Amino acid sequence: MLLLTNLTKAYNGVTVLTVPALQLSPGIHYFRGGNGSGKTTLFRTIAGLLPFSGNVTLDNQYEINRDPVAYRMRVNYAEAEPVYPTFLTARDLTSFVGKAKQTPAGQVDTLAELLGVDAFWTKPTGQFSSGMLKKLSLLLALLGTPRLILLDEPLSTLDVATAARLFDYIAKLRREQDISFLLTSHQDVSLTALDMTGIWQVSQGLVTPAV
Amino acid sequence: MMVMLPLLNRVFTGPFYARNAGTFLVLVLLAFGFLSGNEHRALIMAALGSPFFLAIVFVLWSLYLLKTVSFLWQELTAPEHLFLQTFWLVPTPKRVILWLAVQTALLFPVLGYGGWMLQVAAQQGRWDSFGTILIFLLLLIGAGAFLADFRLRHPNPSTLQLPHISLKLPYELFFPTYWLRHEPLSLVLTKAFSGLLLAGVCRLYPTDDYDQRLLHIGLLLAILGHAQVGGQVSAFERKYLLFLPNLPLSWAQRLGKYALTYGLLWLPELLVLLRNCPVAIQPDYVIWLWLTGWGWLLLMHGLAYGYEVLPERWLAGIVAAFVIGLLLIMFGVPVGAWLALGWLGAVAVWYWSFSLVRSSA
Numbered sequence: 001m002l003l004l005t006n007l008t009k010a011y012n013g014v015t016v017l018t019v020p021a022l023q024l025s026p027g028i029h030y031f032r033g034g035n036g037s038g039k040t041t042l043f044r045t046i047a048g049l050l051p052f053s054g055n056v057t058l059d060n061q062y063e064i065n066r067d068p069v070a071y072r073m074r075v076n077y078a079e080a081e082p083v084y085p086t087f088l089t090a091r092d093l094t095s096f097v098g099k100a101k102q103t104p105a106g107q108v109d110t111l112a113e114l115l116g117v118d119a120f121w122t123k124p125t126g127q128f129s130s131g132m133l134k135k136l137s138l139l140l141a142l143l144g145t146p147r148l149i150l151l152d153e154p155l156s157t158l159d160v161a162t163a164a165r166l167f168d169y170i171a172k173l174r175r176e177q178d179i180s181f182l183l184t185s186h187q188d189v190s191l192t193a194l195d196m197t198g199i200w201q202v203s204q205g206l207v208t209p210a211v
Numbered sequence: 212m213m214v215m216l217p218l219l220n221r222v223f224t225g226p227f228y229a230r231n232a233g234t235f236l237v238l239v240l241l242a243f244g245f246l247s248g249n250e251h252r253a254l255i256m257a258a259l260g261s262p263f264f265l266a267i268v269f270v271l272w273s274l275y276l277l278k279t280v281s282f283l284w285q286e287l288t289a290p291e292h293l294f295l296q297t298f299w300l301v302p303t304p305k306r307v308i309l310w311l312a313v314q315t316a317l318l319f320p321v322l323g324y325g326g327w328m329l330q331v332a333a334q335q336g337r338w339d340s341f342g343t344i345l346i347f348l349l350l351l352i353g354a355g356a357f358l359a360d361f362r363l364r365h366p367n368p369s370t371l372q373l374p375h376i377s378l379k380l381p382y383e384l385f386f387p388t389y390w391l392r393h394e395p396l397s398l399v400l401t402k403a404f405s406g407l408l409l410a411g412v413c414r415l416y417p418t419d420d421y422d423q424r425l426l427h428i429g430l431l432l433a434i435l436g437h438a439q440v441g442g443q444v445s446a447f448e449r450k451y452l453l454f455l456p457n458l459p460l461s462w463a464q465r466l467g468k469y470a471l472t473y474g475l476l477w478l479p480e481l482l483v484l485l486r487n488c489p490v491a492i493q494p495d496y497v498i499w500l501w502l503t504g505w506g507w508l509l510l511m512h513g514l515a516y517g518y519e520v521l522p523e524r525w526l527a528g529i530v531a532a533f534v535i536g537l538l539l540i541m542f543g544v545p546v547g548a549w550l551a552l553g554w555l556g557a558v559a560v561w562y563w564s565f566s567l568v569r570s571s572a
Contacts, residue, residue: 049456073459083290085385085451087392092380100458122377140454 001026001180002046002148007054009045017041017205019054027197028174028181030189031207038205039184040080043150046182047077059147073101078141080153080184082133086126090117090136093125094143101144111139114165130157138166142173148180149173155187167192215301216312222292224316227282230439232526235320255331259340268328269347272321274400276351279317281396283359288366299363307356314355322348383471385452386444394443401440405433406483416489424540426492427549430500431536433480434507438529440476441515444469449517462565466509466558469516473508480504499546506553513560 002024009017017038033039044050048064048071056064062071084093094108094117112118115135125133134157141149155163171194173179183189189196199210228235243251258264286292298306315322325348332341380388390398412429415421448455460468481501488497515525 047457049453069459069461071459072457075457077454077457079453083451083453085389085447087388088380088385092385095379096382097454097458100460102459 001059003055003057003060004046005055005057007045007052007056009041009050009052015205017045017052019207022207024180024182025197026178026180028170028183028194029198029200030196031182031184031200031202032210033184033202037202038207039202040152041205042202042207043077043152043182043184044079047075047150048072049077073144074147075150076101076141076144076146076148077150078137078152078154080156081130082137084125084133084136087124089122089124090139091121093136093140097140098143101146103143104145107143108139111142114169115139116162131159131162134158135162142169146179148182150182152184153186154183155185155189155192163192167194170194215298215309219309219313220316222295223283223286223313226286227279227317230282230442231278232439232529235526238320251327252331255328256335258328259332259335259337265340265343272325272347272351275321276318276355278396278400279314280355280358283313283317283355284362285394287359287362295363296366306360310356310359311352314352314359318348318351318355321351382468383475386447386472387475389447389451390443397439397443401436402479405436406479408433408436409480409483410487413484413487413489413492416491421491423492423496423546424543426489426497426500427540427546428537430504431533431540434504434511435529435533437476437508438511438525440508441512442525444472444512445516445518462562465565466513466561469512469561470505470509470557473512474505477501477505477508496546499550503546503550503553506550506557509557510553510560513557513564517564 002022004019004022004024006021007017007019008015019042031039031042041050045052046056046064048068056071058064058071058074061067062074064071090112094112098108109118112121115138117132117135117139120128120132125136128136134154138151138154138158141151154166158166170181170192174181174194181194183192183194185192201208201210258268287295301309325344328344329341332338332344409426409429412426415425481498484497484501485494488494514528
């Protein structure tokens, strides 16, 4: 499903992430590691948010740099600590991202109801709590017809009821649409009740299978 | 105190000068590019002898103070600077001294020019003006320090907020709305400078036998007055729209969206130019000029976007652009060439930087 080769990411000449080769099969993969281990950098790199050297290929077909638009149409990302312009509403952001990701009809309404974002649809994000911001970021990451969704700390600040609905929905997307997921979490991932395909350890910028 | 001052300077003083490098350059060019030292001295002498003229100088200095205070207030409420709330715990006399030091650093250009005026006043024996200027400069520093400390002690004021509009906001309006709501003084100063400059240049035409090049020089300065906007757009999107690079938009689609945003920001200048179009200038020339300005704004956006450009390098680039641009205008390079250069340059730089970002570590 996803192949990373010769990937290195450096900030100001200091290498923070090195992945000589990593093949991820379709499914749900959990990446664990301490603070500053490189999980978010790995996710942002795969999502196409950061420049890097190396190759990232989805489904043996879409290379992140060679096919930037097709790749990004199929890979979505929800950040760990989302921040949005305080004057924009969930409607503004969903409209923009949904249009770019070519959201199918009715998807926005379904997701807004599922995550409870419909309750504050036209409220400026400056009035959101951290949990509301998290719900909005998850909604944006589920838009369109992705093949891979990266969820960085999806459990943090999310209320229990919404988290349960979210993980039921993820299991459904996995089962019915063959969508793959990469997750990070400092919480107990067994709470998600998701069947993990792979568990990986990120430490000092290196990714290894967890034992 | 010696531990805290460097930190405050790194949070406030350095970023203030870095963020306003373009504005400072244009002001320096205007103030010292067109006037010699002797002419400045003559202006200072005139101000020393005329309370009205001196009052105008004080108004300009007060506007600069407002700019520094606006910056301090904005930074004090920024989420990344919430740790500065602990500064409130520092004993008041010590805190006030620190604020005075920060404000002195921020007011440095005004204090420098004021110092020159004081020197001239002392030489000329104009002790009444000397005293007035000295007191006003001290008041500026004191007022700035007081206002900064006031915001520190009132971190969540119920200030006048622009009403929230319930219409759906398209992406092209994200940055203009942010600029209006969060950095209004920067918006007003940039647009006022650019608009007044163009209107002023247009009104110079009836006074002498000028050709089209004068308006072209005015346009060059108006564009350089927007030099900081690309950096502001970049900072806004990197802070608040982290998801943008993940969107499946081609380089051309992204450039198209920025072109619309900049077209909107540059629209007031078209109205100013058409409203004040001199008789000696054809209206279609004015439209070509405006389109040229639009392209060059987009080119500057491409050069600034996504890079951590060192302020001194950016400043050097702007100075070079001004000098080269002035020479080319004086040698009569036609507006069509400027138009093509601006737009083609904008497309080329954007395409090149987009490719570079995708292929570099």
